[in-house]
Amino acid sequence: MRIKPFRFPAWRLLSPTPSHGWLIALGGVMLAGAVSGVIVLTKGLVVTNLTDLVPWGLWITIDLSAIAMSAGAFLLCAAVYLLGLKRFQPLARTATFIGLIGYSMAVLCLLFDIGRPDRFWHALVFWNPHSVLWEVTICVTLYFTVLLLETAPILGQAEWVQRRWPRLARRLASVHHYAPVFAMIGLGLSMLHQSSLGATYGVLKARPIWYRPDLSVLFIVSAMAGGPALTALASTLAASLSSKVKVNDGLIDQLSHFIGWVLAAYLYFRFWDAFAMTYTYEPGRTEGLSLLTSGPLSFNFWIGEMLLGAVIPIIILLNPRLRSRKLLRMIALALVVGGVVAYRWDTNLAGQLVLLTYLPQEITVRYTAYIPSLVEFLVGAGIVAYGLMAFTLGARYLNVVNHEVAPEAEHQMKMVTAGTI
Amino acid sequence: MNRRLMKRRDFLKLLITGAGTIAGMQLFQNVQANVHRAMAAGPVGESTHKWAMVIDQAKCTGCGYCTEACRAHNDVPPEISWNRVIHAGKVGSKDVYISRPCMQCQHAPCVEVCPVSASYYRADGIVMMDYDKCIGCRYCEVACPYGARAFNWETFTGDNPAVPEWGQPEVPRRPRGVVEKCSFCYQRIDRGLERGLKPGVDPEATPACVVACPVGARKFGDLNDPESEVSKLLANHPSYRLREDLGTGPRVYYLPAREEASS
Numbered sequence: 001m002r003i004k005p006f007r008f009p010a011w012r013l014l015s016p017t018p019s020h021g022w023l024i025a026l027g028g029v030m031l032a033g034a035v036s037g038v039i040v041l042t043k044g045l046v047v048t049n050l051t052d053l054v055p056w057g058l059w060i061t062i063d064l065s066a067i068a069m070s071a072g073a074f075l076l077c078a079a080v081y082l083l084g085l086k087r088f089q090p091l092a093r094t095a096t097f098i099g100l101i102g103y104s105m106a107v108l109c110l111l112f113d114i115g116r117p118d119r120f121w122h123a124l125v126f127w128n129p130h131s132v133l134w135e136v137t138i139c140v141t142l143y144f145t146v147l148l149l150e151t152a153p154i155l156g157q158a159e160w161v162q163r164r165w166p167r168l169a170r171r172l173a174s175v176h177h178y179a180p181v182f183a184m185i186g187l188g189l190s191m192l193h194q195s196s197l198g199a200t201y202g203v204l205k206a207r208p209i210w211y212r213p214d215l216s217v218l219f220i221v222s223a224m225a226g227g228p229a230l231t232a233l234a235s236t237l238a239a240s241l242s243s244k245v246k247v248n249d250g251l252i253d254q255l256s257h258f259i260g261w262v263l264a265a266y267l268y269f270r271f272w273d274a275f276a277m278t279y280t281y282e283p284g285r286t287e288g289l290s291l292l293t294s295g296p297l298s299f300n301f302w303i304g305e306m307l308l309g310a311v312i313p314i315i316i317l318l319n320p321r322l323r324s325r326k327l328l329r330m331i332a333l334a335l336v337v338g339g340v341v342a343y344r345w346d347t348n349l350a351g352q353l354v355l356l357t358y359l360p361q362e363i364t365v366r367y368t369a370y371i372p373s374l375v376e377f378l379v380g381a382g383i384v385a386y387g388l389m390a391f392t393l394g395a396r397y398l399n400v401v402n403h404e405v406a407p408e409a410e411h412q413m414k415m416v417t418a419g420t421i
Numbered sequence: 422m423n424r425r426l427m428k429r430r431d432f433l434k435l436l437i438t439g440a441g442t443i444a445g446m447q448l449f450q451n452v453q454a455n456v457h458r459a460m461a462a463g464p465v466g467e468s469t470h471k472w473a474m475v476i477d478q479a480k481c482t483g484c485g486y487c488t489e490a491c492r493a494h495n496d497v498p499p500e501i502s503w504n505r506v507i508h509a510g511k512v513g514s515k516d517v518y519i520s521r522p523c524m525q526c527q528h529a530p531c532v533e534v535c536p537v538s539a540s541y542y543r544a545d546g547i548v549m550m551d552y553d554k555c556i557g558c559r560y561c562e563v564a565c566p567y568g569a570r571a572f573n574w575e576t577f578t579g580d581n582p583a584v585p586e587w588g589q590p591e592v593p594r595r596p597r598g599v600v601e602k603c604s605f606c607y608q609r610i611d612r613g614l615e616r617g618l619k620p621g622v623d624p625e626a627t628p629a630c631v632v633a634c635p636v637g638a639r640k641f642g643d644l645n646d647p648e649s650e651v652s653k654l655l656a657n658h659p660s661y662r663l664r665e666d667l668g669t670g671p672r673v674y675y676l677p678a679r680e681e682a683s684s
Contacts (some may be wrong), residue, residue, distance in 0.1 A: 044597045045557075046575035055559035055572060082433075115557020115572065115598025119537075122556050128538035130455070133560050137536055180433055188440070205667050206530060206566035351563075358567050358663045359509050359519060360675070 019242075019392075026389040033382010036375045040112050049373040054352045056113075058372040058380050063109035064197060064344040066102040066387070067140070068219070069337065071227025073099025073147060074183075074190035076255075081183035090403040091251055095231040097154060097400040100147045101390045103140065108383050132196045132203060139193035146186045149175055158398045194220040207351040209288025214273040215347070221269060225262040226340030228255055233333040234391060236326065238401040245395060248403040249326070256329055259336060260317030267310045283363040284356040291350050300342050309339015468544035471644040471672075472605055472620065474631070475651045475660065476520055478678040480638035483508065483518035486587075490633030491522075493587035494606065496594045498577035503569075503603035504630050512678045519675070520639070522630065523548060523569040523603035524663065527670030531561035531570065531602075539599075546672055547605050555599040562600055566664050567671075570602045588629060605641075606630075621649060644672075 039047055050057050072095035079085045080092045111117045123137040155161055156172025198219030201210040232252050239247040277289050292301040316322045316332035323329050355366040372380070394400040483506055491497060491504045509519040526532075529548045532540045539554035540561055562570045576597040584590060591608045595601045606628035613619070613626020620626040621642030631639040642649035647656075654660075655674055662671040 044575045045572070050574075052562055052568070052571050055562045110558075113558075115559070115600075116555065116596075119554075119556045122537040122539075122554055126537040126539070126554050128535055129451075131534050131536045131538075131560075133534060133558065134536035181436070184433065184437065184440075188444075200560070203534070204530065204564050206564055355568075356566070358521070359507070360661060360663065360677075361510055 019396075023389065023392060026385045026392070029385035030382050030389065032378050033380075033385065036378035037112060037382065039375055040379060041117065045113075045115060047373065047375045049371060049376065051368070051370075053355060053368040054349075054370040056348055056352065057370055058376045059109045059113040061341070061345045061348055062380050062383060063106045063113070064348065065226075065341040066105040066109065066383075067194065067197065068223035068226045068340050068344065069230045070099035070102030070106075070147075071190065071194060071220075071223035072229075072231035073102075073150070073227070074143075074186045075224055075228055076231065077150065077179070077183040078187045081180040082187065088251060088255070090248065090401075091231060091235065091255060093154060094235050094401050095228070096147060096150045097394050097398070098231055098234060098391065099227075100144075100151050101387050101394075103144050103147060104390075105383050105387045106140070107144070108386070109380075112379055132199045136193045136196045136200060139189045139196070143186060143189040143193065146182050146189065150179065150182050150186070152176075153179075154394075154398055154400060160397065191220065194223045201347060201351060204351070206356070207288075207354075208282055208284035208356065209277075209354060210347075210351040211285075212273070212277075214269065218266070218269055218273060218343075221262065221266045222340050222343055225259050225266055225336055228262075229259050229333045229336035229340075232256055232259070233330060233337065234395075235401045235403075236330050236333075238391075238395045240326075242395065245401045246404045247401060251403060253323060253329070256317050256323055256333065257320075259333070260314055260323075263310055263314050263317065263336060267306075267314065270310075284354055284365060287354045287365045287367075288350045291353055292346060296353070297346050297350060300346050304342035305339050305346060308335045309342055313339070468546075469645060470545040470620075472525070472545055472547060472610065473642065473644045473651050473655075473672045473674065474522065474525075474605070474628070475640040475654050475674045475676060477638045477640070477654075477676040478509075478517055478519070479676060480636045481506075481518045481520055481678075482636055482638075483516060484635065486633045486635055487520055487522075487630035487639065489583050489587040490629040491603065491606075493581065493583040493585070493589065494591050494609075494629035495604075496577075496581055496584070496590035496592060497601075498573070499582055501571040501573075501601065503571075503601070505568075513680045515678065517678045519663075520630075521567060521569065521663070522628075522673060523605070524567050524669065524671030524673045525605055527672065528668060530564040530566065530669065534560045534564045536560065543607070545610075547607050547610075548602075549604060549607065550600070550602060552593075552595050552599050552601070557598040557600065559600060566667055566669065570600050572600050573597050587633070621651065 048057065073092075076088055076092035076095040080089045111120060114120065123134055124141065128134045152172045153174075153176035156169045156175070158169075161172070162169040195216035198215035198217070201207070202212060202215035205211050232255050235247050236252055238245045274289070274292075277285060291297050313332040313335045316328055317336075323332075349370065353368050353370070355368055357364045357366060391400075485506050488502050488504050488506055492499075492502070495503060497503050504520060504522040507519045507521060509517050511517060525546060525548050527546070529540070529542070532538075532542060532548060535541075536558060537554050537556055539551045539556070541549055541551065543549050557572065559572055562572060573595055574597075577594055581590065591606075609626055609628060610620045613623060616625075618626035621631075621640065624632045627641050628639075631641045640650050640654060642651035644652055644655075646652060651674075654676065658676050660674045660676050662674055665671075
């Protein structure tokens, strides 16, 4: 048997299609991001608008959002391999791939954000188990490994990989045998660090608006809505943009229904969390809350987070008639994603825009400001473009969104492993 | 195939039970350790010293000599101040200032949150920075209630404008991308003790800001020594610490300016 080498048909470039335009545009943004990234790495973080008063900004928001958006991976894998909801396997496959992209985006963000990217490995060597951020770093590192293993079969199942390196493809695909174990480890690690990211803020007594136990709960619940929402949205989008991609609309409908309920739970927690803070004046906390309800973050909060990010999608996703309209459902899913991103942005800033003075006479409040610099925007956009590019290529060449082939693949996998033993 | 599946399920159950037990025990131990740590009387150590600073607001004139001396001796860049002097209002007709070094907290939020343990307690209570470990994540900056920490947003190159007028650098300059802060001039304390000097008494063994203060508003010494000047001052005068409500247990004490002192 002759092995046909994988070749990119060059003539395709001569007759550009809309998808080429999309990839070229993404490439352009990535290039701008890369150039800005080089500026950051050579000149230092002085090129950002971050200060000692607001040391965490846009990149941290993208980092938090990317991790939240990756939550579909652990949720759907747990549903498929631990709860036995096998029919969701194709969605779990897509979610895992999105998770891998999301975590790599988060790592990229952090590499630019920390002052010494050359020391990124320090947390793995110099342990401070008392630090939630240390725990997050360890969990993210371990979970990234799990995601790599979980996505290995996707690469192994790709036709062109099988054609070119049949042995490697078989080996990669056989990793799928351990999917339940990965699902379990992934569930544990994700529950830990998705919540701990909230606790990263929640344990800081110096920042009264953050200092509350609810943040860890809110972070994981919002991630459980946002992550699957992105998976469902990306799957539907890929199917409607490419004739090669086939999705099972019933599955996406069920997942969307679930997202609606998670979102309702999130809104419930969020309501009591915010409502409880409105009683009595507490220096710093009350000011932080008023930034959200009537200050510079109020549009984000009321419109972005509450109305568009929660109330409207809950109505659409919980109503079978509205949900069954594909465009409306896609809009609702996109709104969920936007709402979670807005929540991360608002949370990160609310604690930093308010400063409590330490002067003894009276505890007074100072306000700070932060608008990302152009370089920050470009690096951030570059990282997001990378994520979109990776997903587009995955959908095209790795078949990551395919609701027809996967159940078959599951069966094959067992045959393969049975054969090797 | 069904038997295979059952086996796998049993294996998973076993794994979950095992992992759950271990995780539960770990969690329990961790919670215990955290509670102990929060209640304990500060960092455990072998040192016989417990360094503290007392700043007399009745004497402080806000001249800022402390900041400049600190800048020179610790080679701090012009845009960073390890020790800030802030106008804090008036008592009677007299202006009152707060001079704010690092509080060297007993329960320092920065030490608790640092993911790489670049911030750590010395046995004598000084909260230290390991500039070789710091990755520059700035979590400590976000966590510090006193704004005592500063990030090196760019490389500090060229001459330090405070040198030589205010002194000579005694510690290496920090690289770009790490967080820095006041260290109670640990280098002066350590070198002084090696030479048999007494920090707080002998200028060479005392933090530069204390030595530079022209009105003697700053005192430094060992709280474990009841005869030290700081112990006596705190025993005989009302004093307070910044944001005591946070439970950080600062090692910097202030003697408040009072109306009668100004008249």
